[in-house]
Amino acid sequence: MRGTARVPGSLPWGNTRFGGGLPYSRLFMDAIRVVGGRPLEGELAVLGAKNAALKHMVASLLAPGTHRLDNVPDILDVEIMGDVLRHVGARCERDGSTLHLEVPERPVPEAPLELVRQMRASILVLGALLARTGEARVALPGGDDFGSRPIDFHLDGLQQMGVHFDLVHGVLHATAPNGIHGADVFLEFPSVGATENLLLAAVLADGKTTIGNAAREPELADLAAYLSKMGAKIDGAGTSTIEIHGVPGLTAAAHRVVPDRLEAGTFALAAAMSRGSVTVSECVPDHSRMELQKLQAAGCTVAVGDDWFTVTGPDRPLPVDLATLPFPGFHTDMHPQMVSLLAVADGTSIVTENVYTARFRYIGELNRMGADIVADGQHVVVRGVEGLSGCEVDGCDIRAAAALTIAGLRADGENLVMDASHIDRGYQDFVPKLQSLGANVERLRS
Numbered sequence: 001m002r003g004t005a006r007v008p009g010s011l012p013w014g015n016t017r018f019g020g021g022l023p024y025s026r027l028f029m030d031a032i033r034v035v036g037g038r039p040l041e042g043e044l045a046v047l048g049a050k051n052a053a054l055k056h057m058v059a060s061l062l063a064p065g066t067h068r069l070d071n072v073p074d075i076l077d078v079e080i081m082g083d084v085l086r087h088v089g090a091r092c093e094r095d096g097s098t099l100h101l102e103v104p105e106r107p108v109p110e111a112p113l114e115l116v117r118q119m120r121a122s123i124l125v126l127g128a129l130l131a132r133t134g135e136a137r138v139a140l141p142g143g144d145d146f147g148s149r150p151i152d153f154h155l156d157g158l159q160q161m162g163v164h165f166d167l168v169h170g171v172l173h174a175t176a177p178n179g180i181h182g183a184d185v186f187l188e189f190p191s192v193g194a195t196e197n198l199l200l201a202a203v204l205a206d207g208k209t210t211i212g213n214a215a216r217e218p219e220l221a222d223l224a225a226y227l228s229k230m231g232a233k234i235d236g237a238g239t240s241t242i243e244i245h246g247v248p249g250l251t252a253a254a255h256r257v258v259p260d261r262l263e264a265g266t267f268a269l270a271a272a273m274s275r276g277s278v279t280v281s282e283c284v285p286d287h288s289r290m291e292l293q294k295l296q297a298a299g300c301t302v303a304v305g306d307d308w309f310t311v312t313g314p315d316r317p318l319p320v321d322l323a324t325l326p327f328p329g330f331h332t333d334m335h336p337q338m339v340s341l342l343a344v345a346d347g348t349s350i351v352t353e354n355v356y357t358a359r360f361r362y363i364g365e366l367n368r369m370g371a372d373i374v375a376d377g378q379h380v381v382v383r384g385v386e387g388l389s390g391c392e393v394d395g396c397d398i399r400a401a402a403a404l405t406i407a408g409l410r411a412d413g414e415n416l417v418m419d420a421s422h423i424d425r426g427y428q429d430f431v432p433k434l435q436s437l438g439a440n441v442e443r444l445r446s
């Protein structure tokens with residue numbers, strides 16, 4: 001690139017044309033190329049949940065020694081959390097889908113900006129490090145495409161447990177001069193992250209903590225199961241009221257991570273969109289109950305077993321209204337994928353986003369494919385069109401990239417989902433799995 005003038009006003013490189021007239025995005029490309037029209041067929045086993053594995057890795061910091069986590073997906077976010085653990089002095093080694101975690105007697109109580117910036121979930125070391133060391137220095141995570149995403153519920157709850165906070169140059173300095181003590185905390189919203197941070201702090205706290213209006217997500221119940229194996233005293237995980245009796249110490253343990261209901265749901269949508277039939281196995285169908293119910297309402301045929309379900313797509317989906325909500329409501333992380341399906345429905349659907357203030361960037365990309373979607377406040381109005389046409393779209397974020405790849409399964413021509421690295425953050429082997437179900441899809445990297 002030496003000697004090439006930077007184009008004024010454009011972002012460094014922008015989409016200026018270089019060597020041979022190729023736009024920048026084609027020179028350094030990481031994209032998923034999908035050619036639509038093939039119904040997906042076959043079976044697919046899901047792996048463990050990203051949104052559980054990340055928290056279990058943090059929870060291991062609560063007990064020195066060697067932990068073992070099985071069924072951990074090999075994805076970017078797990079790698080980043082591995083870096084966070086290494087930064088605090090732990091060892092983290094992968095052996096297939098197993099992680100071996102070696103936690104020191106005294107972790108370094110710090111999570112720097114360069115790691116927190118890469119992944120918000122790093123903020124969860126706050127509760128664990130405070131519980132283990134009585135202090136923590138964690139960079140304050142910023143907002144993202146989903147809105148400002150504050151952590152006020154985390155901080156309010158920890159303050160009630162005796163934690164003091166100072167914000168210095170964007171870093172939260174947290175101390176518990178008199179140790180962490182139990183408290184009766186009632187959350188303003190059943191935030192997953194806040195419930196997890198308070199749980200991680202409470203297991204070693206002095207006395208009893210009650211978390212009211214707690215998150216009920218299956219990943220949270222799985223975290224509590226792992227903590228209980230370490231010796232924690234927890235009641236009510238998975239309900240709106242969690243009670244924790246602090247204990248003096250915990251011991252290292254082994255745990256198998258709960259299956260990923262988002263991976264399961266995403267492949268269910270891929271089956272429906274492609275007019276195909278896919279069995280998703282090694283999952284917990286009950287964790288996807290609302291999503292499967294909405295797929296049935298959209299005209300899919302759904303069969304359910306103990307640890308599998310089969311989704312068979314209709315020729316043309318029916319319109320469906322839905323609202324995203326904390327579990328057991330419709331998962332916000334399935335919102336973009338579901339809108340891809342409703343974009344070709346025979347009628348108009350309304351999707352209301354109740355968890356985030358903004359998660360609508362994918363809409364512009366779907367409309368570039370010929371969809372007819374508008375966002376109005378928290379409501380997404382999806383006027384179904386006959387068909388979509390492939391083009392170059394921006395991956396935006398983990399779930400949007402999955403949704404745009406799924407849209408390509410039914411689009412006319414080639415669909416190119418750029419910035420596909422978003423997918424690697426949340427899905428292991430996304431493209432090979434789609435190929436195994438018969439999709440005409442490939443990963444293009446240059």
Ligand code: EPZ
Binds near residue numbers: 148151154356
């Ligand atoms: C977890 O994020 C998941 N991430 C998200 O999945 C998921 O969308 C979300 O839960 C909801 O299910 C991980 O588990 C790593 P929240 P989290 O705290 O914990 C507001 C994916 O694609 N809020 O339940 O950050 C917040 O702004 C990701 O895998 C406050 O206002 O979610 C949001 O609007 C994306 N103050 C809402 O609550 C707070 O202190 C839900 O946030 C905390 C949250």
